[in-house]
Amino acid sequence: MKNSAIRRALLTSALVSMLGGSVTVVAPAQAQFGGIVYDPTNYASNVLQAARALQQVNNQIKQIQQAATSLINEAKNLASLPVSALSTLQAQVDHTRQLLGQAQRIAYDVQSIQGAFEGRYKGTALTGPHTQMVANAKARWEDSVGALEDTLRVQAGVVGNLGGTRGAIDTLVGASQSASGALQAAQAGNQLLALQSQQLADLTAAIAAQGRAQALDAAGRAAIEAEARERFRRFRGKN
Template sequence: MKLPIRLSPVVTLLALGLLALQPASAVTVIDPTNLVQNTLTAVRTLELINNQVSQLQNESQMLVNQARHLARLDYNVVNRLRVTLASTERLLAEAQGLAFEVQRLDREFARLYPAEYAHDTSGQRMAQEARERWRQGLDGLHTAMRVQAQVAQNLAQDESVLADLVNQSQAAGGALQAAQATNQLLALQAKQSIQAQQLQITQNRAIALELARQAAAAEEARELRRRFMGSGTPYTPYPVQFYR
């Protein structure tokens, strides 16, 4: 704090008092102007030191704030999300019927859902394939229902994860912790989106199996009707006389 110029008379009186107290033989000549200048220099030096101390305190607080913003969030829910997502993936891997692999699916589909039956296909084989198609449609519906049940069970765990992440985000002490909590919230949203896609895949698969079964049944019926009618001359009715 800078002292006002009114201190000069005070310094002058102080110098005069010192002259009065000392004996005549020990009187020292004091320059009042020099004393005032020295005092003002000391005050300015003290003020400069105070400013430097304040600056150092501000820099120290700034470093503390930076450290708080760079502090990592000691909380991670990624493993919990992976566990719940793996449960639905396991159900897809256990799915019966047509495989989810494209090459295997093409081979099985061409065998069980032919666009046209060969003339030498036996009736027993046609019956076996019809029953296998029915079984695959049933397995497709079962898989879709299992995935639905698993997704419903995962919702309770997702709600718990969401509540924990919201609490961590609100209690975040710095920008990095808040950003990490937000990223984990986005991971939860992505995981739920993947689950929804898996559920949609299994449902659409069950519908596609049923439609393919109906188309194959129509082709089977056409082939059986062709065999029943035969390729010869159809029957022509004519009157028969039993008695002359």
């Protein structure tokens, strides 16, 4: 009993000495678990650095995605239109030109027209012998009939082109609406303009053919009137 009391007294005295003395207790900055030193400050710093690195990676991924999207859009803008109606339009224009080139008798040529009018529509052609006047009248009639036939053929060719024109319009409008980029849209628009030009060419050809027929008919009637006056003059001269 005495020994236990003595030990307790000694422990109490030691604790009092420690508390009243100059000994200072400092919290440890590191802890050791199973031989591994754990530093909370270093761990927090590493976590922050990892988070920043992850954010940088995410930003780089977004930049790569944006660059890829931009490249895809540029590729679409540079893609050519997969359809073309130019061959059809060129064939229609060539067909109309062939019809105009097949004009009978007085063709669409300045020298040809001048020669024909000098030979049977004016001047000495209207004041020659009776047989010549009859021949010229027949030639003028053939000119008018041929011009009317040519007009009908050109008009029929223009009407025949309408089917191909409608098909080309449907194709180009569909391609324009489904265009994936600026180049395809521009090419579709250019082909639609070419189609419009082809229609204007057909319209011009039809108007030219009709105008030719009307001009020859009017010239023929004027020649008939001139010949009638000449015949009347000769009739009066004989009397």
